Amino acid sequence: xxxxxxxxxxxxxxxxxxxxxxxxxxxxxxxxxxxxxxxxxxxxxxxxxxxxxxxxxxxxxxxxxxxxxxxxxxxxxxxxxxxxxxxxxxxxxxxxxxxxxxxxxxxxxxxxxxxxxxxxxxxxxxxxxxxxxxxxxxxxxxxxxxxxxxxxxxxxxxxxxxxxxxxxxxxxxxxxxxxxxxxxxxxxxxxxxxxxxxxxxxxxxxxxxxxxxxxxxxxxxxxxxxxxxxxxxxxxxxxxxxxxxxxxxxxxxxxxxxxxxxxxxxxxxxxxxxxxxxxxxxxxxxxxxxxxxxxxxxxxxxxxxxxxxxxxxxxxxxxxxxxxxxxxxxxxxxxxxxxxxxxxxxxxxxxxxxxxxxxxxxxxxxxxxxxxxxxxxxxxxxxxxxxxxxxxxxxxxxxxxxxxxxxxxx
Amino acid sequence: xxxxxxxxxxxxxxxxxxxxxxxxxxxxxxxxxxxxxxxxxxxxxxxxxxxxxxxxxxxxxxxxxxxxxxxxxxxxxxxxxxxxxxxxxxxxxxxxxxxxxxxxxxxxxxxxxxxxxxxxxxxxxxxxxxxxxxxxxxxxxxxxxxxxxxxxxxxxxxxxxxxxxxxxxxxxxxxxxxxxxxxxxxxxxxxxxxxxxxxxxxxxxxxxxxxxxxx
Numbered sequence: 001x002x003x004x005x006x007x008x009x010x011x012x013x014x015x016x017x018x019x020x021x022x023x024x025x026x027x028x029x030x031x032x033x034x035x036x037x038x039x040x041x042x043x044x045x046x047x048x049x050x051x052x053x054x055x056x057x058x059x060x061x062x063x064x065x066x067x068x069x070x071x072x073x074x075x076x077x078x079x080x081x082x083x084x085x086x087x088x089x090x091x092x093x094x095x096x097x098x099x100x101x102x103x104x105x106x107x108x109x110x111x112x113x114x115x116x117x118x119x120x121x122x123x124x125x126x127x128x129x130x131x132x133x134x135x136x137x138x139x140x141x142x143x144x145x146x147x148x149x150x151x152x153x154x155x156x157x158x159x160x161x162x163x164x165x166x167x168x169x170x171x172x173x174x175x176x177x178x179x180x181x182x183x184x185x186x187x188x189x190x191x192x193x194x195x196x197x198x199x200x201x202x203x204x205x206x207x208x209x210x211x212x213x214x215x216x217x218x219x220x221x222x223x224x225x226x227x228x229x230x231x232x233x234x235x236x237x238x239x240x241x242x243x244x245x246x247x248x249x250x251x252x253x254x255x256x257x258x259x260x261x262x263x264x265x266x267x268x269x270x271x272x273x274x275x276x277x278x279x280x281x282x283x284x285x286x287x288x289x290x291x292x293x294x295x296x297x298x299x300x301x302x303x304x305x306x307x308x309x310x311x312x313x314x315x316x317x318x319x320x321x322x323x324x325x326x327x328x329x330x331x332x333x334x335x336x337x338x339x340x341x342x343x344x345x346x347x348x349x350x351x352x353x354x355x356x357x358x359x360x361x362x363x364x365x366x367x368x369x370x371x372x373x374x375x376x377x378x379x380x381x382x383x384x385x386x387x388x389x390x391x392x393x394x395x396x397x398x399x400x401x402x403x404x405x406x407x408x409x410x
Numbered sequence: 411x412x413x414x415x416x417x418x419x420x421x422x423x424x425x426x427x428x429x430x431x432x433x434x435x436x437x438x439x440x441x442x443x444x445x446x447x448x449x450x451x452x453x454x455x456x457x458x459x460x461x462x463x464x465x466x467x468x469x470x471x472x473x474x475x476x477x478x479x480x481x482x483x484x485x486x487x488x489x490x491x492x493x494x495x496x497x498x499x500x501x502x503x504x505x506x507x508x509x510x511x512x513x514x515x516x517x518x519x520x521x522x523x524x525x526x527x528x529x530x531x532x533x534x535x536x537x538x539x540x541x542x543x544x545x546x547x548x549x550x551x552x553x554x555x556x557x558x559x560x561x562x563x564x565x566x567x568x569x570x571x572x573x574x575x576x577x578x579x580x581x582x583x584x585x586x587x588x589x590x591x592x593x594x595x596x597x598x599x600x601x602x603x604x605x606x607x608x609x610x611x612x613x614x615x616x617x618x619x620x621x622x623x624x625x
Contacts (some may be wrong), residue, residue, distance in 0.1 A: 059526055084528035094523030097543045097621035108527050141622030158525065167526075 003162075006036035007070030008058065008198030014065035016205055026051050027221040028065070030396070033267070034069075035164075039249040040208040042216035042245070043225075052222045053167055053201045057086045067163055084112050087166035087196075088156035092174045093150040095142040101127070101153050102138045108161040126156040127333055129193075131186060148179035152186070168200040171246055205245055207233070209253055217242050217287035226389070228382065235375055235380030238389065252314070254374065255335035260328055263370040265351050265360035270295050273302065277315055285325060293350060299357040299391055301350040327352045330359070334371070337362050416591040424576070428599050431572035434565065435558045435607070438494055442501030442558075443551055449502070450509025450547075451535065454499065460510045468501040475500065475564045483568050493562070493570035500561050501554040508550030512543030545619055552611045559604040573599045 010033070015186065016026040033039045041049040054060040057065060058079040066075045074082050095104050102123045109119045127134040130152040131169035140152055151171060158166055172180045184207065202208055208215045209230040216227040219241055226238040234250045234257075241343040244252075269287040271280045272295045284292055284307055294317070296302040303321035313320035326340040326351045340349040340365055348363035417424065449467075453459035476498065482492035516539050524534045540547075566574030572594045580592030 014600045059522065080528050082528075083526060088523070088526035089443060090519060090526065092519060094526075096520060096521055096524075096538055096542075100622070107529075111528060111533075131442055143622060272492050 005195045008035045009067040009165060009197060009271055010200065011035040011052075011056070011065075011151055013064040013067070014067065016048075016055060016060060016061055017063040024063070024221060026055065026062075027223060027318050029222050029224065029228065031216065031224065033197060033199065034091075037213040038191060038198040038200060040212035040215045041199065041201045041218055042203065042205055043222075044220075044245075045203060047218045047220050048222035049201050049203075049218050052218070053199055056165075056167055056199060057083045059083075059088075060084070084108055084161065085163050085165070087161075087163040088150075089154045089158040089166065089168045089171045091170045093142070093154035093171075094146075095150055095153055095157070097142050099141075101132075101140050101142070101145070104142070104153060105157045105176055107157065107329065108318065112161055114161075123161060124228040124407060127153075128162050129190065130161070130388075132157045146179075147175045148183060151175060151179075151183055155187070155190075159196070164197060164285075166196045166198045167177055168198060170201055170203070173202070173204075180207075187211060192223055205247060206253065206256075209256060217245055226254065230387075231378045232382035235378035236386060238386060251371065251375065252335065253337060254378070255371065256333050257332045258370070258374060259330065260332050260334065260351055261330040261361060263334065263362065264366055265330075265362055268293055268348070268350075268361040270358060271305070272299070272389050273297060273317055276293055277310070279316075280317075281310065284310075291321075291346060292359070293324075293358070295358055298355065300355075300391075301352065301358050324350060327356070329353070330360070334367060338367055341367065366395050413591050414573075415518055416588060417595055420595070424595055424599060426604060427571075427573045427575055428594075430552075431562055431604050432607075434490075434493060434497065434571055435555065435562050435603075438558060438562075439501060439551065439555055441494070441498045442554060443534065444507055445498070445508050445552070446502050446505030447540075447547060448556075449506045450513060451540075454510045454513040455617065456486065460514070464507050466505075467506045470499045471530070472501050475561045476567060479564055479568045479570075488569045491569060492568045493565035493572075495563070497558050497562055501558050504543075504550040504552075504553040504557070505547065506554075509547045512546035513539055514607070515546070516542045524568060539618060545615070545625075546622065548611065548615055548619070552608065555607050556604055559607070564602060569589065585618035 009031075011029050014026060014029040014031075015024050017024040029052055031039075036077075041053060053062055054101055055062045058067075058070075058074075061079075062075065064072055068074065069086070072362045076106050087314055089270045095101075096107075099107075099116040105123045105126050106119050109122055111365050114122070123138070124134040127137055132149060132152055137145070137149070137153075142153070145153065154171065160167075172183050175183065187198075188211065200211060212230055213228060214229055215233055217225045217233065217238075219225045225245075231254065232255050233242060234246060237246050237250075243250075269283060269289060269292045269293055271283050274297060275283075280294075284305065291304050291306040292307050293301055294303040301324040303317075303323055305321040307318040310317075322345075324344075326344055330338055330354055341347060341362070348361045350360045353359045446467075446524040449463050449540045478499070479492050480494045482495055486495065510594050520538060520542070521534065522537045529537065562570075562572050563577055565572055566578045571609035576592045576596030576599070580594075581595065583589045583592075
């Protein structure tokens with residue numbers, strides 16, 4: 001079945017004013033979210049990020065401004081119809097405890113009148129998509145699931161009717177850190193398949209960096225402090241508020257955004273356990289390095305052999321050298337690679353490919369050089385983006401100063 | 411005549427009375443449930459309306475049953491009407507109160523989720539809120555039924571149907587040889603009926619409370 005891809009969301013002068021409070025809870029938000037991207041709203045509690053999100057499916061009715069989804073103005077259409085076209089996943093899953101997993105997932109397709117057979121297939125498909133075995137979980141009740149499983153079903157329910165847009169309100173806020181990590185990875189994988197437009201609210205900046213194509217850092221009343229890629233926000237925070245929110249260790253966090261495949265993987269002298277001893281001796285002598293990498297029968301990194309190790313072990317490969325404790329794949333983040341380099345006393349880590357076979361190594365120097373290059377490139381990009389943001393702000397300030405005489409404000 | 415001989419001789423009459431008693435209570439419970447849940451649904455979302463409904467129904471409960479039926483006779487006459495009206499009114503309180511408590515006790519995040527996935531107001535009520543509030547409502551119905559079993563005996567005072575007739579006949583002829591038997595058979599009959607109804611409610615709960623929220 002073909003999935004519908006994302007739709008762009010435009011927020012124009014979106015404002016929420018609660019009766020009896022002097023200042024608006026959300027003040028004049030303008031934002032364009034491109035089709036198929038994940039945008040994260042991040043900010044301190046009470047900054048209005050959740051309110052802004054809930055205005056997109058009009059769980060909270062805006063007091064002013066327009067919302068357009070896929071070019072269609074949805075500010076005044078029937079909210080019930082709107083919500084059936086917009087997926088919604090919330091903290092602690094929001095599953096209905098009196099319905100089975102299958103019934104929960106089938107809710108929206110049923111409401112929009114899909115035929116029974118199609119709904120049944122769709123439920124199986126969705127369970128499969130979020131990594132739960134349909135046969136096993138179909139008839140379970142939410143309370144028979146773990147927190148992480150409930151959250152998966154929550155996402156499956158939100159996506160069941162194949163909405164172009166998915167709103168997620170701190171969906172992983174109530175699960176333990178390890179499960180949260182898994183769920184985040186799952187979401188990234190899902191998004192690779194589905195290309196929905198996802199708006200995701202969190203107060204956890206690390207989560208924002210990990211998931212977001214772009215991050216909107218919001219300050220009080222949902223004012224946008226910075227709206228940019230994670231890289232740009234990390235390397236060039238727009239102001240003190242944003243850098244305060246990014247927190248310490250921006251350079252370290254930046255390592256999470258780059259994969260080992262993006263940096264130079266260097267060759268390294270290797271020998272195989274199948275090689276004759278004499279060949280290994282010769283290789284060590286001729287390699288010009290202090291140690292070489294010994295591969296096992298299947299070409300997987302096995303041991304680091306130093307000069308003299310073999311002599312001390314009296315020529316026994318089984319006793320010589322130190323075991324390779326940690327390897328990384330091409331998909332590992334640079335942070336993982338750095339971690340491995342730091343814990344391994346050789347100052348480098350072996351990179352492995354399919355079935356753990358050796359590909360090359362990444363050493364400390366490569367890591368440092370690539371991080372420097374990355375930071376430099378980010379800085380340039382961010383400067384450009386900041387320029388644009390300032391221009392946009394200047395235009396808005398200008399419009400505001402023009403007052404009601406200028407463009408009509410809501 | 412021993413008690414068992416009395417029951418043996420009069421079983422026809424006793425069964426009829428018991429049947430009428432049960433049928434009156436059952437019908438009044440259906441009415442009270444419909445009205446009570448409706449009142450709960452209409453009032454639970456506002457603080458003062460909910461409190462007003464609870465207070466009003468509990469005030470009704472403080473009127474002595476004999477006085478209530480006595481007051482109703484001049485208005486609606488003797489027989490079935492005053493019985494039905496009185497029993498239904500008395501049955502309201504536990505149902506209204508438990509409906510309100512149950513509906514208010516539904517996790518707000520679930521209501522939010524129901525709204526968020528596009529359920530209309532009526533759907534939210536029918537598919538989410540009422541099913542989740544059903545266990546406390548059913549408890550209210552059970553309590554109501556027990557109460558009405560006893561109160562229904564008073565209906566005989568207004569020449570209504572039921573086992574109350576046995577009791578009143580016995581009380582009116584205190585000292586005669588069957589007086590005690592009459593009072594006893596009426597009272598025991600009511601207790602047996604109450605137990606039977608309670609068993610039926612346990613079964614009803616098994617059948618109607620979804621497995622996912624059964625404790």
